[in-house]
Amino acid sequence: MSAIHEVTATTAGTVPLRRALPRLVRSPLDALVGFADEAGGEIVRLNFGTFRPYMVTHPTHLQHVLRDNASNYTRDGKGLLWRPVRRAVGEAILVVEGPLWESSRGVLQPLFTAKRVETLIDAMAAAIGEAVDALDEPARTGQAVDASDTLSRIVCQATMRVLFGDKISVPDAMRIVAALGTIATAMVPRLLVPFMPDAIPMPGDRAFRDAVRTIDDIVLPIISETLRRPDDGQDIFSTLCRPRMVNGQQITERQIRDDVVAMFSTSTETTIAVLSWLWPVLDTHPEVAARLVDEIDQVVGAEQLQRSHVAELRYTRMVLDELLRLFPAGWMIPRTAVESENLGGTRIPSGATILVSPYVTQRMAAFWERPGAFDPERFSPTAPRREHRNSYFPFGGGPHQCIGQYLFLMEAPLIIATLLSRFRIQMHGKGDLTPRMGASLRPRQSAQLTLVPVDRPRAS
Numbered sequence: 001m002s003a004i005h006e007v008t009a010t011t012a013g014t015v016p017l018r019r020a021l022p023r024l025v026r027s028p029l030d031a032l033v034g035f036a037d038e039a040g041g042e043i044v045r046l047n048f049g050t051f052r053p054y055m056v057t058h059p060t061h062l063q064h065v066l067r068d069n070a071s072n073y074t075r076d077g078k079g080l081l082w083r084p085v086r087r088a089v090g091e092a093i094l095v096v097e098g099p100l101w102e103s104s105r106g107v108l109q110p111l112f113t114a115k116r117v118e119t120l121i122d123a124m125a126a127a128i129g130e131a132v133d134a135l136d137e138p139a140r141t142g143q144a145v146d147a148s149d150t151l152s153r154i155v156c157q158a159t160m161r162v163l164f165g166d167k168i169s170v171p172d173a174m175r176i177v178a179a180l181g182t183i184a185t186a187m188v189p190r191l192l193v194p195f196m197p198d199a200i201p202m203p204g205d206r207a208f209r210d211a212v213r214t215i216d217d218i219v220l221p222i223i224s225e226t227l228r229r230p231d232d233g234q235d236i237f238s239t240l241c242r243p244r245m246v247n248g249q250q251i252t253e254r255q256i257r258d259d260v261v262a263m264f265s266t267s268t269e270t271t272i273a274v275l276s277w278l279w280p281v282l283d284t285h286p287e288v289a290a291r292l293v294d295e296i297d298q299v300v301g302a303e304q305l306q307r308s309h310v311a312e313l314r315y316t317r318m319v320l321d322e323l324l325r326l327f328p329a330g331w332m333i334p335r336t337a338v339e340s341e342n343l344g345g346t347r348i349p350s351g352a353t354i355l356v357s358p359y360v361t362q363r364m365a366a367f368w369e370r371p372g373a374f375d376p377e378r379f380s381p382t383a384p385r386r387e388h389r390n391s392y393f394p395f396g397g398g399p400h401q402c403i404g405q406y407l408f409l410m411e412a413p414l415i416i417a418t419l420l421s422r423f424r425i426q427m428h429g430k431g432d433l434t435p436r437m438g439a440s441l442r443p444r445q446s447a448q449l450t451l452v453p454v455d456r457p458r459a460s
C-alpha cells in the first residue's frame, strides 16, 4: 500500500455554489486556479449544483490518478464531461478505454516515437518552408496577416504532409480546422452544463452538427477509398484502415473515422493553439523576443531549416516549455473513480468525477514562484531543480500520455524558427495574455501581424 493510503480519510473541503458561481461567471479559469490556491494543494470539491467534481491539484495526487492507479481513474467516455467531446469524435482514441483504445493506441503509437519523429524533420521543415513562402507577398506589400489563419495554414501543410500522406488537401484541411474551431466553441454551453440531456436543444447545437458534416464530407470518402485499396503507407489513413479485430469483430468504418478525426484535431488544434500565444507573449516581453530572434539568427541565419538546427535551438525550446506551462492546450483532464479510495487523506467515492488540470497545477503559487509571470528561465538547464517535478505535465501522464508530444516538440521550433529567420513580426495592438476557455486555450482575439522581411541573401 502506498503512502497515499496510509492516512485516515476525511471528506474533501467544498467550495459552496454561492461562492463558486460569481467567480466562475467572471472568469472560470482564474476561478479554478483561485480555488486550488486557496486549498493549497488539498483535494477540493467544487459545488456546481448537481455536478460536484473533485479537483485534484497536488503533483503527488495527480500522478496517482493519472499513472500509479490509472486503472481506478478511467476516462469514462460515457461520463458527463466527455459527452460533448464524444459527439464530435465518437469512439476515438481520445475518448474510449479498454480494447478499442488499446487497439487504436497500439497501431498509432509507432508513428509517433521519438525515433520516427526524428526521421520526419526534414520533410516537415520543407513543408513548413513552402507554407511560409506564401507570406513573402503580404510581407512585400506590408499587408497585415491574421495569426490564426497563418498558423493554421502552416500547421495544415506540415501535418497533412507528414501524418496524412497529403491525402487531405491543404484547403480541405483548413476547412476541417475551421469546423473543429466551430465545434470547440459550440460545445462550451454543454461543457458548462454537462448534465443537460442531448435531446434538449442548446445554443451551438446546429453549428456543431453542420461542422461535423463538413468534416465527414471530407474524410469519409478518403477512408472508403483507402479501405478499397489498402496500401502499406505509414500515414494515419493507411495505418488505421488496415484490417484489425477488436472484441472479436473487424474494426468498422465509423471507428476509423472517429480516430482519423481525433488525430486530425489533436495534431492541428493543439499546435495552433499553443503557438498562437507566441505573438502576444513576444509583444509583452521584448527581452524574450530579442533573445529568441538572436538565437534563431545565430543558429539558422539565412539557411534552410534542417534537422541539425533543432537541437541547437535551446532558448526556443525554453520559450516553448514556458508557453506549455501557462497555456497547455490539453488544459483539463477529467477522470471517473471506479472504486472509492482514500487519496492523500480525502475520501473519493466510487463514481466521482475527478478534474486534473495542467493549467491549474502549472499556475499554483504552492508549486511555482511568480506563477503568472512568463519566464523561460525556469526551463534553463542551469535552473535549480523543481521541488515538485510533477507539477509540470502539459502532455498528461500515465497510459494516456499524449502520443504527439515528440511531434509537437519537433514541429513547433521548426515553425517558430522558419518564421523568425525570414521575418521580423510586429503585432497590431497590445498583447493580451488572458485565455479564452474552450476545448483548448486560445487568446481572446487572433493577432493581426505585419511581417517585415529580414534583409539577407538566402542560402540555397
Ligand code: HEM
Pocket (backbone or CB within 6 Å): 075, 093, 094, 095, 105, 263, 266, 267, 268, 270, 271, 274, 324, 328, 329, 330, 331, 333, 334, 394, 395, 396, 397, 399, 400, 401, 402, 403, 404, 405, 407, 408
Ligand atoms: C501542445 C501540444 C499538445 C498538448 C499540450 C497535448 C496534450 C495532451 C494531453 C494532456 C493528453 C492526455 C489526455 C488524457 O490523459 O486524457 C493528450 C493525449 C493525446 N494526445 Fe496530445 N497534446 C498535444 C499535441 C498532440 C499532437 C501533436 C498529437 C498528435 C499528433 C496528439 C495526440 C494525442 C492523442 C492521440 C492523445 C490520446 C492518447 C491516449 O489516450 O492514448 N497530441 N495530449
